[in-house]
Amino acid sequence: MKSVVALVKGGELGTGSDFPHPPSGRALRARGNRCLSPILPLEEALALCGMGDCVGKGDTVLVKPNLHGGPGHTSARLMRAACQWAFARGARRVVLGDGPFWGITSQAAQGYFERAGVLQACAETGAEPAYFHEHPYRLHHPQSPHVPRVLGVSHFLYDCDVVINLPVLKTHFNTLITVAIKNLKGLLRPVDKRRLHEMELHLALGVVAQLVRPEVTVTLCDALTAYEGMGPSSGTPVEMNLLLASGDFVALDAVVCDLSGVEPASARLVRECAALGVGVGDLDQIQVVGEKLSEHRRRFKLPWEALADDFPGLTVHSRGACSGCTMNLCAALSEVSARGQKVTCDSILIGPGPETEADLLVGKCAAQGKGRKADAEGCPPVIGEIRRALSIER
Numbered sequence: 001m002k003s004v005v006a007l008v009k010g011g012e013l014g015t016g017s018d019f020p021h022p023p024s025g026r027a028l029r030a031r032g033n034r035c036l037s038p039i040l041p042l043e044e045a046l047a048l049c050g051m052g053d054c055v056g057k058g059d060t061v062l063v064k065p066n067l068h069g070g071p072g073h074t075s076a077r078l079m080r081a082a083c084q085w086a087f088a089r090g091a092r093r094v095v096l097g098d099g100p101f102w103g104i105t106s107q108a109a110q111g112y113f114e115r116a117g118v119l120q121a122c123a124e125t126g127a128e129p130a131y132f133h134e135h136p137y138r139l140h141h142p143q144s145p146h147v148p149r150v151l152g153v154s155h156f157l158y159d160c161d162v163v164i165n166l167p168v169l170k171t172h173f174n175t176l177i178t179v180a181i182k183n184l185k186g187l188l189r190p191v192d193k194r195r196l197h198e199m200e201l202h203l204a205l206g207v208v209a210q211l212v213r214p215e216v217t218v219t220l221c222d223a224l225t226a227y228e229g230m231g232p233s234s235g236t237p238v239e240m241n242l243l244l245a246s247g248d249f250v251a252l253d254a255v256v257c258d259l260s261g262v263e264p265a266s267a268r269l270v271r272e273c274a275a276l277g278v279g280v281g282d283l284d285q286i287q288v289v290g291e292k293l294s295e296h297r298r299r300f301k302l303p304w305e306a307l308a309d310d311f312p313g314l315t316v317h318s319r320g321a322c323s324g325c326t327m328n329l330c331a332a333l334s335e336v337s338a339r340g341q342k343v344t345c346d347s348i349l350i351g352p353g354p355e356t357e358a359d360l361l362v363g364k365c366a367a368q369g370k371g372r373k374a375d376a377e378g379c380p381p382v383i384g385e386i387r388r389a390l391s392i393e394r
């Protein structure tokens with residue numbers, strides 16, 4: 001049987017502002033309330049992919065958006081709608097949370113949750129915000145050379161009856177496209193997220209996906225506003241007003257690749273997960289229901305294409321770099337571009353790659369074993385420090 005992926009228009013959900021309603025506790029839960037209309041596209045998408053009944057009366061539901069720590073996170077509109085929908089289906093308790101970038105402090109995470117709209121979405125719907133790093137993790141000992149010996153996965157994944165994966169469609173410097181599979185990394189302990197980048201990230205994420213697959217009920221992808229170019233954190237918004245849903249997150253990622261003009265076979269995360277039997281990566285074995293994919297397909301600008309446009313001649317070596325350096329370098333390059341400044345080097349190394357000849361070493365890992373100091377020091381270096389190093393006269 002083919003895996004089913006639903007593609008629907010976002011309607012009012014995509015066109016409304018993030019917070020059209022004053023915080024009003026649980027009032028928005030009532031069926032028949034005009035405010036519930038933003039959940040209709042979500043309801044349609046879930047029904048089309050056969051997951052419309054996945055939340056039952058009295059269930060505890062985890063809604064897991066992409067809150068990685070920077071811009072380009074799952075929209076507050078969709079977070080709120082997912083919580084509303086779960087309560088409307090009879091959920092007893094809804095937890096809305098994620099574990100952002102491994103290096104973020106508790107205080108910074110609180111501020112980020114506020115800015116990203118998590119706290120207001122919770123205040124409006126009655127959901128509970130959860131910053132995973134402050135909660136227990138269940139320890140696993142996967143017998144795989146591709147991941148650390150011990151992996152900690154957020155206890156919310158196991159303590160909730162239903163898990164709704166809520167990624168946003170973005171390009172990504174390391175993984176091409178980041179959607180459902182990559183979003184699972186937020187479930188891990190900070191130390192594991194960091195270690196994964198010291199390993200082969202695609203293989204490691206395949207093992208993580210395999211480990212958590214039985215607990216993930218459904219994935220709803222936010223393609224209301226997607227991001228292309230310098231993703232994951234400095235992408236350019238693309239208004240698509242679309243939602244995708246599936247009980248098979250690998251199939252969903254394959255369809256999203258196709259939607260974005262990326263051949264699924266070239267997306268290694270999809271390939272690795274399909275090879276491990278986590279889900280279906282072959283488009284011939286996937287049925288897309290709802291909107292016609294061909295009418296919405298759009299070729300996304302990939303990170304290095306955006307880089308080549310803004311900085312012709314600049315090479316970035318990023319093998320093994322984790323999101324700390326990746327996000328901050330992208331943000332620093334975007335700032336340099338926005339200020340009309342020039343980059344005064346030809347090549348940059350982030351992460352522990354072997355490129356000793358790179359003009360600029362950014363971050364602690366890049367400098368290790370190279371016999372010279374990093375040009376922007378730190379783990380990760382702050383954006384301003386990278387920006388300074390990028391445009392310094394040599």
Ligand code: SF4
Pocket residue numbers: 194197320321322323324325350351352362363364365366378379380381
């Ligand atoms: S230096 Fe950069 S790549 Fe290395 S661990 Fe720190 S943030 Fe990650």
